[in-house]
Amino acid sequence: MRLTADTIVVGAGMVGAACAHALASAGQRVLVIDDQRGGATAAGMGHLVVMDDTPAELQLSALSVRLWQQWSQQLAEDCAWHACGTLWLAANAQEMQAAEEKRARLQAHGVACSLVDARQLQAMEPALRSGLHGALHVAHDAAVYAPNAARWLLEGPSTPAALQRRHAQVVAIEEPSVRLSDGTVLHAQAVVLATGMHATALCPELPLRAKKGQLLITDRYPGTVHHQLVELGYVTSAHHATGPSVAFNVQPRPTGQLLIGSSREFDDTSRNLNVAMLEQMLARALDYLPCLRDCNAIRSWTGVRAATPDGLPILGPHPERPGLWLAVGHEGLGVTTAPASAQVLAAQMLGHASPIDATPYLAQRFALTGALHAG
Ligand SMILES: Cc1cc2nc3c(=O)[nH]c(=O)nc-3n(C[C@H](O)[C@H](O)[C@H](O)COP(=O)(O)OP(=O)(O)OC[C@H]3O[C@@H](n4cnc5c(N)ncnc54)[C@H](O)[C@@H]3O)c2cc1C
Numbered sequence: 001m002r003l004t005a006d007t008i009v010v011g012a013g014m015v016g017a018a019c020a021h022a023l024a025s026a027g028q029r030v031l032v033i034d035d036q037r038g039g040a041t042a043a044g045m046g047h048l049v050v051m052d053d054t055p056a057e058l059q060l061s062a063l064s065v066r067l068w069q070q071w072s073q074q075l076a077e078d079c080a081w082h083a084c085g086t087l088w089l090a091a092n093a094q095e096m097q098a099a100e101e102k103r104a105r106l107q108a109h110g111v112a113c114s115l116v117d118a119r120q121l122q123a124m125e126p127a128l129r130s131g132l133h134g135a136l137h138v139a140h141d142a143a144v145y146a147p148n149a150a151r152w153l154l155e156g157p158s159t160p161a162a163l164q165r166r167h168a169q170v171v172a173i174e175e176p177s178v179r180l181s182d183g184t185v186l187h188a189q190a191v192v193l194a195t196g197m198h199a200t201a202l203c204p205e206l207p208l209r210a211k212k213g214q215l216l217i218t219d220r221y222p223g224t225v226h227h228q229l230v231e232l233g234y235v236t237s238a239h240h241a242t243g244p245s246v247a248f249n250v251q252p253r254p255t256g257q258l259l260i261g262s263s264r265e266f267d268d269t270s271r272n273l274n275v276a277m278l279e280q281m282l283a284r285a286l287d288y289l290p291c292l293r294d295c296n297a298i299r300s301w302t303g304v305r306a307a308t309p310d311g312l313p314i315l316g317p318h319p320e321r322p323g324l325w326l327a328v329g330h331e332g333l334g335v336t337t338a339p340a341s342a343q344v345l346a347a348q349m350l351g352h353a354s355p356i357d358a359t360p361y362l363a364q365r366f367a368l369t370g371a372l373h374a375g
Contacts, residue, residue: 005031013041016194018342024163035169043303056360067339080145176323222256315361
């Protein structure tokens with residue numbers, strides 16, 4: 001049997017691109033296959049943010065933000081790297097207490113951050129409404145234009161020559177081979193599944209649930225906002241919600257445009273805008289940033305996050321399908337966590353030491369037994 005590559009990576013979104021880059025950098029011959037239907041990478045916000053809902057999320061996102069800092073030295077201009085930092089906004093005394101607790105958790109993990117009081121916050125972001133109690137400033141968070149960053153990993157100056165690409169649709173994984181829609185079968189020693197929410201078409205037993213989100217971008221208003229602004233209530237109002245929710249989340253793009261989020265709706269994979277949700281999202285944004293009333297919106301769109309039951313990605317071998325490796329379920333944090341996810345996966349595949357404990361991300365934490373194989 002002739003091997004097309006050592007590893008075939010299915011999916012060229014942010015996660016697949018990072019995995020392919022890591023494996024090829026470690027000396028593997030890698031073929032990346034993508035049919036360009038697109039996914040969350042093209043739809044997301046690109047906020048590179050340390051999140052700390054669980055210790056495992058904190059270790060994966062903190063390592064990733066450090067790795068992004070290293071990439072930022074070489075990223076192409078069109079990746080729109082923006083070292084904006086994050087301001088987690090506290091609207092009341094209770095949220096200020098949450099900011100203090102978050103500060104302690106992040107600093108204990110070596111993440112640079114500091115509390116700012118109401119007066120300092122007003123000086124840092126004069127466009128915010130008055131009356132906020134303060135914020136947590138996380139200095140090394142950043143933002144990036146993820147589709148171009150994924151392409152930079154696959155086609156940039158740092159891309160190893162051993163990384164090849166192919167435009168094709170994978171219709172089945174017959175581990176460790178893939179079958180394309182034209183009937184071609186490509187063989188490799190390993191296959192990495194990194195097709196985001198589309199992964200269940202090839203691996204139906206994966207416990208992934210769609211969380212749709214809507215975003216809106218304005219015309220150019222340079223200097224209006226300087227940091228990524230996120231309400232601390234985001235953690236309760238959006239991140240942990242079991243029903244539809246919105247939260248204030250605004251990113252200043254290097255162009256001067258303002259990217260406004262965010263919303264979450266479960267189990268809807270359509271591309272349709274939900275106008276009622278959009279109205280709620282914008283009402284929340286206007287509450288924090290009243291000046292948005294005078295801004296022109298130029299585009300709004302949706303995307304789908306692929307969520308696991310515990311909110312952590314699945315990184316590791318499929319428990320029942322030898323040769324199939326999983327890099328899926330990155331929900332609303334996959335642009336951030338792609339670099340560390342790739343390192344964790346590559347270390348397992350190559351038998352190297354993992355930079356962080358891989359246990360919390362293994363598929364074994366879910367029951368994938370009785371698996372149906374996609375054909
Ligand atoms: C509204 C919204 C806002 C977000 N904001 C942020 C944020 O601020 N920060 C952050 O870190 N993350 C954010 N995310 C999450 C982030 O975008 C995702 O976690 C991440 O992009 C997932 O990348 P991926 O490579 O796993 O999947 P995807 O980007 O979905 O890529 C999957 C790829 O697989 C290909 N594919 C699928 N099926 C096949 C097949 N059968 N054959 C061949 N190719 C196939 C597709 O063409 C696609 O290129 C957001 C997501 C959304 C929706």
